[in-house]
Amino acid sequence: MQRTAKLWLLIGLAAYAVLPWYMVPGGFWSFGWLQAWSADARPALVWALGGHAWLLAPVIGLLGAALALATTRGLALARALVVSGALGLLLMAGQGLAILGNRARFEALDGLTQPGMGAGALLVAAALLFILTTGISGLGRGRGDVFITGMVGAIVALVGVFVFYPMSFILIRAFELRGGAGLGVSEFLPRFLAPDIWSIACLLGTGYCGAAMNSLLLGLATATGTTIMGLAFALIFTRTAFPAKRFLRVLTILPIITPPFVIGLVLILLFGRSGTITEFFSDAFGWEKTRWLYGFWGVWLAQMLSFTPIAFLVLIGVVEGVNPSVEEASQTLDANRWQTFRFVSLPLMRPGLANAFLLGFIESLADFGNPLVLGGNFNVLSTEIYFAIVGTVADPAKAAILSLTLLSMTLGAFLAQRTWLGKKNYATVTGKGDSGQHAGLNPALRWACYALALPWALFTMVLYALIMFGSFVKLWGYDHTLTLEHYRRAFGIVVRNGVHLTGSAWDSFLTTLTIAAIAAPLTAAVGLATAYLLVRQKFAGKDAFEFSTMLSFAIPGTVIGVAYVMAFNFPPIELTGTGLILIIVFIFRNMPVGVRGGIAAMSQLDRSLDEASVTLGASSATTLRRVILPLMGPAILAALTYSFVRAITSVSAVIFLVSARYNMATSFIVGRVENGEFGIAIAYAAVLIVTMLLAILALQLLIGRRKLRRADRLQAT
Amino acid sequence: MKGSVRFENVTKRFGDVVALKPLSLDITPGTLVTLLGPSGCGKTTTLRLIAGLESASEGRILIGGQDVTHLSATYRAVSMVFQSYALFPHMSVLENVGYGLRVKGMPKSEVKARAEHGLEQVGLKGFGERLPSELSGGQQQRVAVARAIVLEPEVLLLDEPLSNLDAKLRRHVREEIRQIQQQLGLTAVYVTHDQEEAMAVSDRIIVMKNAEIAQEGTPQDLYDRPASAFIADFIGDANLLDVEICRSGQDTEIVLLDRKLTLPVQSAATGAAQMVLRPHDIRLERSPAPDRLPAKIVYAAWLGNTVQYTLATEAGSIFVIAPPQADPFCTGDTVYLAFDPQKVRLVTS
């Protein structure tokens, strides 16, 4: 305990005395601050003595810890460390929140300003945090393991700063009064309950519905549709002898690596007013060209295409998980195949169906790309939030209120799912090798599944073929001459006196890949570390910890984007316009999946393996590195792949956070779509899809190779 | 003192479940002590508390005279052999055995030499390059032991180390473990629920029941002087007969089914008690006598070296192990039970 505390104390003091306290222009790694050391890039110590007296606050914690280390031992020292660490953090946060970039929050401090915190502040905060957690371990918590309490502390702090802190801004700004008159509840309820949010006029046939109503209806329709489709695919996969299963599997993966609005785009090119198919029917049968696609049905169709694979992935696990012996038992009791399915298998799949439904519901509510492209007059919450921020009349309070509405819906669904699944546990996967065969489907059901799924698969296939096709023609719908023009304009390379990337997409493409490549391992690390703590460690407040790490799963991207813009646009933490904020938003948005995957994988590793390692004298950190990580290859691969893909394809949160310097692929494509440059947009999307496929393959090769020599025995042997 | 283990009123709760009531124990260095008791009585919990895998809810734990209550498992000089062996499946046998040395930062060549020596000690020389999954159960078990002992721990912990082996192998492996422990002079704490295993390997046995210690002592102590009916029944087979103690003291006078008997054994108090009769200590006679109980043979099993009888008496069913006779009794025979009053024990129920 002492050594760790001393180490962090030294780091904290050094950072306080040497590193620039505030953000420096050009970023820390440019080391430009070395020249400006006496100016803007002054360390806290110099600032504090030269006018920013409030910067003496954080060092109180460090000095307290130093005093404690010099004078006491044992439990008393542990307590003193806890107190000094906590005090230091509180004081530091206090001064940061009280004195902002352009003003102070309280009148007493009028006239004081300071920029956003930088490297020095970050390290001092880390030092205080770890002094605190070291003290906690000294009190015997977390089995007295410094590493464990430190890890818990770090994750709690990160989630606190990057999930709860920004979300609190949404909560506060929802109560903002018009005209900058401060905060109050008087306007909140009327605005929250306003008809443009909740109206049900469309159901009554008297006008448009409110955005929340639209979102709700769309969510229910999409969830129902994707669950049924997903079930049909899952049944075909597990209970029939359909010949082209592998091919189906690829088709169901494709939409996951497709940027979200690309499907909407292709639908427009097919079914829009001047879409290929619309034109065809108009010419051949004289059908009227309508704008049916721009509204509920268009968005629904696009979401069905986008989210069916997710339902499938959830359901295939569940359908496979139904113990074959149960089905065989039913058949030996003289039930026919339909009865077996109806009365045995289906009820056992019920939790999975609920899971798929709720996932579809949440995804649909959070979806931003498809409604943006296809919504027309059909307003949903996620797009309304966007327009409340970037529209002609920016109205942050409205955005906050809409965000609250959306958040309460997704959170409600999330909680409903947890309660529901918490109560019923039908799992029949025992870990014993259940031999036996799943009952086949009876013919009627089999054909029903085929009838649903196969045209759908065909449709998806056609869409993807068209994406490729569309990227190679001059102007889809009008001029189908083949051309490489779009690729040249987007990804042109000129070799003359060196290589020049002249294409307009290169910038955003490289930024996207870089940021995704940085974010993916960090996301996997944070997710798996959290999973490790949840599965393997015991500590007070574990349930709350688990819940808060899963929370960001229920926060739609648009909402988190808005929250980040509101929270990180000014000191104490000023990140907008940096690449860092993009990395951070990806980490915390995608972390829950890493956590889930990690939990699943770690639960299959016999706990005595890490206990053996620890009793053999390895520290928790060594155990994690030498024993657990090597045995978790597949889970790491999944987490890496997922976060990489999500970082490339996500648009909703990112669209608020990109800047001229750090533009992302998706927001670049959205820009092209808004300008009507469909060709480039599609070409770009095609390149992204291929890139991601290659990246996934590369990851598989890289990590898949280093598998256990005997991968089949993960149990302790 | 190096190798000693001491619990001072240690308790352990998991939420509402009390896994260990206030428990104090002292383990002498260099001895093998067994924690014995039925499943769920808190043996594993006790062991994990020594290892530092659980932290005590209350009380102090001392190892080698040092307070380790708040010390994490990594830093305790304790090694453990797990019930599942917990061999790392991605490391070779040699890497497994050398793991503890390697994470301590010992040079590679020395790690290898010591790990090989460890394998030799358990008779697995030359198996170093294999993966654990390429060994038999008994070999895996020995690798787990080797991995624990190369660290030269102050205390070696073994949690039901034989439970995954087949019956024949168990006897062999337990003798090996005992030999290694004695050769190296290790303090060992051994958990089992099998009383025969416990008797065979232990210097002392701590019998646990319902999250506390029921009795502790040498195997012979427990067999000869059980403190309760539970111990009498658990350590060796015993017939328990309800009696009434009417006079206590140097010689005890008891009433067994209207028969008054005087026994040359100590007893504390008068009142209801139980008489412990070991199956080996009962003789079956053909003729009645005042201090002989009449009984009827319900079942007789001839096992070669012994004959086992189940008898029905007025005091209940009684189990007897008799040496083989030329003329064994048959089911339905009436016999008379005789026993040596010296060998009878009285316990409170």
Ligand SMILES: Nc1ncnc2c1ncn2[C@@H]1O[C@H](COP(=O)(O)OP(=O)(O)O)[C@@H](O)[C@H]1O
């Ligand atoms: N991690 C745990 N959480 C809750 N209860 C536990 C836990 N570990 C053990 N117990 C309970 O403590 C009691 C003692 O368990 P244990 O020490 O494993 O018994 P055994 O003597 O069979 O080894 C049991 O009732 C068990 O259910």
Ligand SMILES: [Mg+2]
């Ligand atoms: Mg046990």
